[in-house]
Amino acid sequence: MENCTKCGNPKVIIKRKQSGQSLCKECFIENIQKKTIKTIKKENLIEKGDKVMVALSGGKDSVAVLDILHTLYERRIIDLCAVTIDEGIANYREEGVEIAKNHAKRLGIEHKVVSFQDSFGITLDEIMKNPNHRGSCTYCGVFRRWIINRAARDFGASKIATGHNLDDETQAILMNYLEGNIDNLTKIGAKTESKSKLFTPKIKPLREIPEKEVGLYSLVRDLEIHFAGCPYSQTSFRGEISEIIKNLSKDHPTIMYSTLRGFDKIKSAIKNQHSNEFEFDRCQKCGEPSSNELCRACTFLEELG
Numbered sequence: 001m002e003n004c005t006k007c008g009n010p011k012v013i014i015k016r017k018q019s020g021q022s023l024c025k026e027c028f029i030e031n032i033q034k035k036t037i038k039t040i041k042k043e044n045l046i047e048k049g050d051k052v053m054v055a056l057s058g059g060k061d062s063v064a065v066l067d068i069l070h071t072l073y074e075r076r077i078i079d080l081c082a083v084t085i086d087e088g089i090a091n092y093r094e095e096g097v098e099i100a101k102n103h104a105k106r107l108g109i110e111h112k113v114v115s116f117q118d119s120f121g122i123t124l125d126e127i128m129k130n131p132n133h134r135g136s137c138t139y140c141g142v143f144r145r146w147i148i149n150r151a152a153r154d155f156g157a158s159k160i161a162t163g164h165n166l167d168d169e170t171q172a173i174l175m176n177y178l179e180g181n182i183d184n185l186t187k188i189g190a191k192t193e194s195k196s197k198l199f200t201p202k203i204k205p206l207r208e209i210p211e212k213e214v215g216l217y218s219l220v221r222d223l224e225i226h227f228a229g230c231p232y233s234q235t236s237f238r239g240e241i242s243e244i245i246k247n248l249s250k251d252h253p254t255i256m257y258s259t260l261r262g263f264d265k266i267k268s269a270i271k272n273q274h275s276n277e278f279e280f281d282r283c284q285k286c287g288e289p290s291s292n293e294l295c296r297a298c299t300f301l302e303e304l305g
Contacts, residue, residue, distance in 0.1 A: 006031075014216060017253035025220050032217045036068050036205050043190035045203040046159060048077050053157035053200075055148055056082040056103065056111070058096030058226040060218040061163025063103060065206050067223060069161060070107055081110035083151040085144055088116045088123025089231065096226035103224065110155065114147050120301055128232065130304055136232035139300060146288060146297040152200035164204040167211040170256045171241045173263045178241075186271045188263070196280040198289035210256065 002022050003010050009024035016022075023031060040046050052069055056062045066082060073080040084100040086093050097113055104111030117123050120143060127139050152160050169188065176184040193201035206214060218225050233239050248255050282288070283295035294302070 013220065014213070018257065029217065029220060032064075032209060032213060033068055033071065035209060036065075037072075039190065039208050040203075040205050043203075045191055045205060046072070046078060049079075050158045051079040051081065051156060052159045052161050052203075053148075053152050053155050054080070054082040054161045055144075055163070056084050056100045057163070058084065058099035058103075059163070060215045060223075060225045060227075061165055061168075061206060061211075063099070063163075063223050063225050064214050064218050064221075065161055065163045066103060066107070067218075067221060068205065070109075073107075073109070080107075081155045081157060082112075083148060083155070084111070084113045085147050086113055086115035086117075087140060087144075088125055090125055092228055092231055095228065099224050099226050112151065112154075114151060116143055116147075119143070119147055120297070122301070122304065124232070127304060132303075134300075135236065136230075137236045137238060140232075142296045142300060146286075146295070149199060150288065157200055160200050160202045162202060162204055163206055163214075165206045165209050165211045165214050166256050166260065167242065167245065169204070169207045170245055170259045171238055173259055174245065175238060175241050179237075182270065186267070189267060194280070196289060198280055198282075208257075208260070 004012055004024040004027050005021045006027040011024050012022045013025050014023050014028055054066045056066055072078045082104050084097055086097055127133055128136055172188050190207055191203050280289040280291055283290040283298055284293050285298040288295050
């Protein structure tokens, strides 16, 4: 392997197939941080004085985004806090929760852990035992969003940062296109916000960083991370799409970037043709924002009995 393209260091840790660039540890760390900050500036994700709440699972993506945003916290550009969700998955979630706690304590930021059990009176494991369940990701996504939005208000956060990476974004684009879910397609992007003040804007600083590079960043930064994958993810449609994209990327290393760039170019046209901005009121049961009498979380809980 050749020397680092940036500084000439012979200790190269990565060679990017899509660009041919080789980087040593120090240049790679600097590159990922600069690339993330560039996305933040380009997409206007953060303003000076923002209080950013990181959805911190303890996995590589959320730990990496916390680490990079902490550099802005140290420079007094933003305030920083984090929430960790315990879905109630036995022999999986416990380690992630502890790792998240460790990072929050190490960095000296506000942090809270909120469980499905405390919020909804049921765990994801218990949901999956119901023979009529809709699939783990359906419940998890809805319940996690419910908790995250409420936690952001409790913290007084002005932005919610998630660890979505390039792989996640391209998977979401392909999934929703194949399912014909135009509504969800219009919501994919670097920033998701609503006209309703009941929702805190969500941002994705890592959306242009491939998953492998996020993992390598966490590794070379010596960050404690939860390596285990969700035991339910392999049975999901997203898992199938992930495998398709990984296989395509072997012979077409730029495929994820071109998918993202192409989608970003047509997103505004899709949104204009499919304008479906709901009027939000409060859910009659839990008080959270909802376009119907009951929000989706409460609707699911009623279905589950």
